[in-house]
Amino acid sequence: MANIVRLILFDFLRLITLAMIIAWLLFYLINRILVANIFAYSAEFGFGFYVLTGALTLLTGLAAVLSQTINAARAIPVDSLRYE
8 A cells, every 4th residue: 555655746746846946937037027016015025935835735635635545545445346
């Protein structure tokens, strides 16, 4: 069961990390280009903001994927095939 959980978890964490990097770049570009030119005052986001959002995103994704993976690994395939 541990191998199944680890394989699925690493695959999803890799996808979550890729999505975070893309989102960070888009947010940074939109914040620098559009918001600075439209509004007189704009908020400056430091490196800590990106680290905090990344950590919260990874923890949320980890919890969601881990719970579903453990439920799927504990399931008995015969029970689900019996009702199909």
